[in-house]
Amino acid sequence: MVSRPAGQRIVLITGASRGIxxxxxxxxxxxGxxxxxxxxxxxxRAxxxxxxxxxAGGSASVAGADIADADSARGLIESIVQEFGRLDVLVLNASGGLERNAAPGYAMEINxxxxxxxxxxxxxHMPSGSRIVFVTSHQAHFHGRKPVPADYEPIAASKRAGEDALRAMIPTLTARGVTLHTVSGDMIDGTIIVQLLERRNPDAVAARRDTSPLPTIAEFATAVAEATTVPAESGxxxxxxxxxxxxxA
Ligand SMILES: NC(=O)c1ccc[n+]([C@@H]2O[C@H](COP(=O)([O-])OP(=O)(O)OC[C@H]3O[C@@H](n4cnc5c(N)ncnc54)[C@H](OP(=O)(O)O)[C@@H]3O)[C@@H](O)[C@H]2O)c1
Structure with a gap:
């Protein structure tokens, strides 16, 4: 196990090879x-x-794993424990379901x-004081309360189900001193997902742009980063x- 600077947090960000x-x-x-x-x-890319x-003077490593695959996910956490001994922050950012050829149940599996x-x-392996951040979209977070474009519906439903399932874990997390924080965003300008949606369903993206300027990747990622430290109640x-x-409404 490599020794690390005192106080340096070990942070796993799923799906960090691009975008947010x-x-x-x-x-x-x-x-730091x-x-x-x-x-x-x-x-x-990773x-x-x-x-x-x-x-740029920072500290980073890469870890390939398909989090939708149980063995791969287990291997990912085992390798982190072996190398770092613990995990201080888990950013649940990776998401899916819009991929071409995605199986019908895949959105629920990954999200x-x-x-x-x-x-x-x-x-x-998360010490007391650790934090889990779940990254989601308004279309998912407000699923059932606000309209969703038809092609995003299964993703929105599955991400909402993921958020609900994580929230149901809060008592277990609390017992270990770990907190959950959710960050929800409108469509984020410049992401591949929005470019894809814009091609498939330009009206849906135009409607969002008409409402207010879309947040940028930098704005949203800053909020995700803040969520790893900001004092807040779990949930x-x-x-x-x-x-x-x-x-x-
Ligand atoms: N884009 C938006 O407008 C928007 C708005 C609000 C919230 N969000 C949320 O922000 C998060 C990131 O969105 P994004 O647009 O930046 O995503 P993205 O560009 O589609 O990037 C997806 C990342 O997830 C990885 N990934 C996909 N499936 C994976 C799997 N099974 N296992 C491990 N990694 C996997 C990809 O890795 P590889 O490329 O190596 O496969 C890639 O690094 C998502 O949770 C999304 O719901 C996005």
């Missing part, structure tokens, strides 16, 4: 954390993020089952963008 996860990794590393950049397929962080499994696996939610979601 990658930006969150940059921000947290710049604040050791960030573990998890990726599923894009090893080169390594580039970690190299860039290290070149609900994989999230709770990772928490189950990580929790025994707290931070909202970024989409003021219309936050006012009653």
């Amino acid at each position: 996860g990658a930006e969150t990794a940059r921000i947290l590393a710049a604040r 954390d050791h960030v573990i950049v998890n990726y599923r397929e894009k090893m080169r 390594k580039l993020i970690a190299d860039e962080i290290v070149a 609900r089952d994989a999230q709770t499994r990772l928490v189950d696996l990580a929790l025994p 707290h939610t931070t909202y970024i963008g989409g003021p219309d979601y936050l006012t009653p």
Whole structure:
């Protein structure tokens, strides 16, 4: 086990090879954390993020794992425990279901089952005071209360189910001194997902832009990074963008 600077937190960010996860990794590393950049397929992209962080004076490593696969997820946590001895922050950022050829049940597997499994696996290695941050979208967080574009419906439903399942774990987390924080955002400008949605359903994205400017990746990732430290009761939610979601219909 490599010795680390005193007080340096060990942070795992799932799906950090691009987009919001990658930006969150940059921000947290710049604040002194050791960030573990998890990726599923894009090893080169993940390594580039970690190299860039290290070149800027930060501390980062990469860990390939498909969190939707139970053995792969177990291997990910085992490798972290072996190398670092503990995990101080778990950022549940990786998400899925919009991929071409995704099986019908995949959204629920990755957005609900994989999230709770990772928490189950990580929790025994998270010291008291550790934090879990769940990253979600307003369309998912407000699922059932606000309309959702048809092609995003299964993802929204599964991410909401994931959030509910994580919230149901709060008593178990509390017993170990670990808190859960959710960060929910409107469509985030510049992400691949929004580019994809814009191609498939330009009206849906245009409607969001008409409501208010879409938050940027930097704004949203900053909120995710803040959520790893901000004092808040377990179960707290931070909202970024989409003021219309936050006012009653
Ligand atoms: N984009 C938005 O407008 C928006 C708005 C609000 C909230 N959010 C939330 O923000 C989070 C990140 O969104 P994003 O748009 O930045 O995502 P993204 O660009 O689609 O990036 C997905 C990341 O997740 C990884 N990943 C996918 N499936 C995985 C799996 N099974 N195991 C491990 N890693 C996996 C990918 O790794 P590989 O590339 O290596 O496969 C990639 O690093 C999501 O939770 C999303 O719901 C997004």
